[in-house]
Amino acid sequence: MIVGGGFGGLYAARGLGRDARVDLTVLDRRNFHLFQPLLYQVATGALAPGEIAQPLRSILRRNRNTTVLLGEAVGLDPERREVIVADGGPIAYDTLIVATGARHSYFGHEDWAPFAPGLKSIDDATEIRRRILIAFEAAEREAEPQRRRSWMEFVIVGGGPTGVELAGALGEIANDTLRNDFRSIDPRDATILLVEAMDRILPTYPPDRSASARRQLERLGVTVRTGTRVIGIEESSVTVASVAGEETIPARTVLWAAGVLASSFGRKVAAALGAETDKAGRILVDVNLNVPGHPEVFVVGDAAIQPGEAVGLDPERREVIVADGGPIAYDTLIVATGARHSYFGHEDWAPFAPGLKSIDDATEIRRRILIAFEAAEREAEPQRRRSWMEFVIVGGGPTGVELAGALGEIANDTLRNDFRSIDPRDATILLVEAMDRILPTYPPDRSASARRQLERLGVTVRTGTRVIGIEESSVTVASVAGEETIPARTVLWAAGVLASSFGRKVAAALGAETDKAGRILVDVNLNVPGHPEVFVVGDAAIQPWKPGRPVPGVAQGGIQGGKYAARTIRARLDGKPAPPFRYSDRGDVAVIGRLSGVTNIAWLGPLGRQGGFLAWMLWLGIHIVYLIGFANRIVVVTRWAWSFLTHGRGSRLITGQPLLPDIEVPEPPA
Secondary structure, three states: EOOOOOOOHHHHHHOOOOOOOOOEEEEEOOOOOOOOHHHHHOOOOOHHHOOOOOEEHHHHHOOOOEEEEEEOEEEEEEEEEEEEEEOOEEOOOOOEEEEEEEOOOOOOOHHHHHHHHOOOOOHHHHHHHHHHHHHHHHHHOOHHHHHHHHEEEEEEEEEOOHHHHHHHHHHHHHHOEEEEEEEEOOOHHOEEEEEOOOOOOOOOOHHHHHHHHHHHHHHOEEEEEEOOEEEEEEEEEEEEOOOOEEEEEOOOOEOOOOEEEOOHHHHHHHHOOOEEEOOOOEEOOOOEEEEOOOOEEEEEEEHOOOOOOEEEEEEOOEEEEEEOOOOOEEEOOOEOOOOEEEOOOOOOHHHOOOOOOOOHHHHHHHHHHHHHHHHHHHHHOOOOOHOOOOEEEEOOOOHHHHHHHHHHHHHHOOOOOOOOOOOHHEEEEEEEEEOOOOOOOOHHHHHHHHHHHHHOOOHHHHHHOOEEEEEEEEEEEEEOEEEEEEEOOOOOOOOOOEEHHHHHHHHHHHHHOOOOOOOOEEEOOOOOOOOEEEEEOOEEEOOOOOEOOOOOOHHHHHHHHHHHHHHHHHHHHHHOOOOOOOOOOEEEEEEEEOOOOEEEEEHHHHHHHHHHHHHHHHHHHHHHHHHOOHHHHHHHHHHHHHHHOOOOOOOOOOOOOOOOOOOOOOOOOO
């Protein structure tokens, strides 16, 4: 039996729905599945309710073993294995999946609810839309300035994803959707305030993403106040507190996007099973998503606190501490948490120069590149247009070289016919490297070959040059010639690594020696010295290789280290000694634009030292071999083949917040 038709319940039902051994019952107090991530679009009038909801019976109609029931679960009898349903008899189960989600929490101030609706249902969304539109209508009718002003004040409490999306959509409504609808007021005069108690909005996101979101909201006219708690809400005002003191803000429209509370049924399940919960009433589940001691009861989604990020280590108890979950015991631990990019102590550069370590990083870099060309197309003032067409890539290792080559290809080939006011081929692409050559771990002739290929793509390479400052629209560099500030709106970071947060905590807990980047020095068995039960592999470790030279930070280091750790564990289980780790250098490969690259693969002899097309073919083959999954290989080969034949790039969508900067119109000559 599944209680709840949200994402967790729906996907569980779909997974079980065609198994003839299962007799499945799905119970929900609504007869539809709601796509909650788009509720804010209903709340702000962009979508109709029916566009984000679909009947459960329709979704599950192919499940021949499934019965969908409309009703509200109000209790649990674990001894009889029965769910108690309001206005109906109990329903028996063998296995129960609780997927009832959560509702908004007012942190014990339920008296605020009438004045500050949350956003968890279609009813919530339509009520918020009603209040927003009523506010503008009331302001249009109000003659007294102070009361009119209070109708034009909007406060959103909570700077998580829901609050940020609500604030952005409300800014769009005020600045665009309603701008021509009224005579007595200008909706653009509305004040939109986003209040967050933490020190930044989107606190679960990386700091640079939070900073980017804040800048985009401010461009929409939203005022963001962090480190600010709401301590009172009344019909026409909100009282907040911060380090500056308390303040009462006149506002008729307050929207609540802070805090969650487990559903009523979730809390009753916890009480019936004696399960541990967090402050919000969500049930603490084990690594199998079961209530501890009750393997027949699963709890998923917002109803549960699930095992999450590893945040600490207790070596004496041999337990990994997990955020929002209990400790997980181990006999042997393999730490393979990799590394992130390092700004060498200049974390303030992060918002202006994203690195490349995740899918989110990659889509953000793509967004910035495409936005730059779009902004240049719109910009009339020559100097500002020039700054949008300047791209700086920091770091001349494989990542920086490949980024520079791909960007050169985009400017010279992919986008060449897409614009009218600019020619993308006029873009300036600068690759900056502090060492005396790019690809410093490659042989000198391979570095020189890569440089020549980049220059043919229009990339300017500057070696022996350090970055000493990055701001929103410029980069400052230093070399033997002195310091120079380069106007550039798009800076991409491909220099330096820093051990993951968990890797550094493991080092601290075990008293392990680390390098400056926080990576753990391991012995010849990839163990932390003195701790044979803890392996550290890949970018989280400094692994032995040649005298004075560790294993390079490439994929092969992680692959071979992981395989070695597995073989060693098996050998120990068999009571056999394990040979020391030996890294096999499979060579270095970097692709530079379309059909070009450099390789340094010693074991292939002369064939392994290639440049140009043959190097590109070797790169393609190696990456196809190491992609996980046959289907992935087919998809990637097909897309790359299409890109090769059409000189195009399929993913040219500007995702995230595709906001263009304001255009500064030059004043006409006197």
